[in-house]
Amino acid sequence: MLGLCLGLAGTLWAQVPTDNFTLAWNHSIEKIRWEEDYNVTLQGLVLVEARVKGTGAGMEIPDDAYFKDGNWHYQPKLPTLPILRLGRTPEAGDFELCFTQISGDIQCKAMSHWIGPPNKHIAAVEVWGCDNQAMTIE
Template identity: 65%
Template sequence: MLGLCLGLAGQLWAQVAVDNPPAQFTLSWRHTVEKILWQEDYQLTPQGLQIVQARVKGTGAGMEIPDDAKFYDDSWHYQPQLAPIPLLRLGRAPEAGDYQLCFGGNCQPMSHWIGAPNHQVEAVELWSCQLSPSADNEQTNDQ
């Protein structure tokens, strides 16, 4: 079973089993300056995280919307054409707020699994990982 692993520099902090076939999740956050919501839908694959679709509520500094984006449901929707991402590294400073992860419509801040953002560790990495059949729905390790 594929799951989502969270950690940094090869250290595993948490594993999350993704039960909804196909194994998908949504990563969302607010732009640190513009405070506009961004959302990206990913599918877990053995090759990495495959971005399926992205949404953004508006534009601003460094927030260009792709030419092929369509506006509906109060957001710009687009489909990035990228190869699977083996390791997704995210900046995570307290001033920026926390990311949110949604699995099958159930959403939690990333701090639910790995604690609040802090200045000692201002990054996190996400990757697709193979979970053992006996893995709990959530396994959390200390940072």
């Protein structure tokens, strides 16, 4: 298992034991939930699918999206990401990480569970595969 690392500027704050995860959040203005499914690989993070419940400011649904179970589903066309940098402020709310536990149950927890609540002094977090060669923790 590779694992998911959370930190900033090369400093490791926490590790989450998973090879795939869902990153979820509510749009800061529209309050509509977004979800993105990622696989953790040796090359980086691969965005597999994204879902959004509706449209709004800056939330256009791609032409190839399909509607299922109350969400618009689509496959973003992005290269493998060595690092995913996320803005994180108290005003915008927190991200949620969901992953399958060894028992097979899906666990979802706010990112603050691993790294504390968002704050104004550190307004970002970086996410990467723990064994990703593009991001080495010294």
